[in-house]
Amino acid sequence: MAQQAVRSSGPKASAGGPKVAEEMAKIQYEPFLPIEAKLVTWSLILGAVLLVLLVWISSTFFTG
Secondary structure, three states: OOOOOOOOOOOOOOOOOOOHHHHHHHOOOOOOOHHHHHHHHHHHHHHHHHHHHHHHHHHHHOOO
């Protein structure tokens, strides 16, 4: 017995339901807190340092 796949064209809003654009327009602007800015900065710095370290380890120990 063959099964047929049900195709969906994506999520649909119910009739009369809120739309994403309307809900996004209602959200108030909230700037970053200083601690959030520091966390983002340190995360990017840590990611860059670890990436450089990974490339160095890879080229030093695993050259072929």
